[in-house]
Amino acid sequence: MEKEYVDDVTEVESLTDEEHAALEDAGLDPDGVVEKRFSYRTLLDEGVDESVAAALRRQFSLPWSYESDGDLDRRSNEVRGLADSERKWIAVSGDDDWQSFDYETEDIDVVPRKKPDERPYPKPTPVTAVTGVGPDDAEKLAEAGIVSADRLATINAFEVADALELDVIHVRTWRHNARELLS
Structure with missing residues (x-):
């Protein structure tokens, strides 16, 4: 062009x-x-x-x-890709009154959606399940968006320790324990 x-x-x-x-x-x-x-x-x-x-x-x-x-x-x-009802x-x-909901709905087929009985994926393991991570530590980690053991296992320990003003040894230990828990 x-x-x-x-x-x-x-x-x-x-x-x-x-x-x-x-x-x-x-x-x-x-x-x-x-x-x-x-x-x-x-x-x-x-x-x-x-x-x-x-x-x-x-x-x-x-x-x-x-x-x-x-x-x-x-x-x-x-x-x-549209269904007939769509x-x-x-x-x-x-028309101009489409938001009024005064139109005839009998011609529109509503397909009920079945809610699954279970989640299609397992619930994440809470960060408190990791050895050494207590409730206070979990709150601190949550400030950085780390609320699951899966996430804790993949963090950069130095960055998290620096951002949360924690001892890097503690964060590395938690990361190691999270990896052990998940393996």
């Missing part, structure tokens, strides 16, 4: 030769893109290649379209 620099601190992005030619072929003023007079949908409707239009949309933060009637419904059908919700949210 070519950039054009101005004397003041403002940096102006310019179009590549390919983008410039694609816009002129479609009969569009290239300055209109830089000034955001065109939307992504306008570029496509005028015959600009989809990949060029998408690149211009991202580069110049162009709006998807200047239409509001039916635009959300159309875009919800174009977005991949598409319906997006379509419903297209």
Whole structure:
């Protein structure tokens, strides 16, 4: 991408030769893109290649379209990975009263989510399980964000001792004991 620099601190992005030619072929003023007079949908409707239009949309933060009637419904059908209920919700949210919750919800399928019986991973071993680390020491370590034996086992003893104003020998001993506990 070519950039054009101005004397003041403002940096102006310019179009590549390919983008410039694609816009002129479609009969569009290239300055209109830089000034955001065109939307992504306008570029496509005028015959600009989809990949060029998408690149211009991202580069110049162009709006998807200047239409509001039916635009959300159309875009919800174009977005991949949405469930039917999500598409319906997006379509419903297209009017000005979408936050009022006064719309019909009977058409929207709510899929209940089952909460797992157990955590998918084990709870971390508390730092107080490490030999030599008492409740007061645990509070001090928590100031540095060290609340589990796993975290204590991977710390840099010198940095933690310096940050918490502790004896480095104590911190190294705790780190060693945490490693022993976890192995």
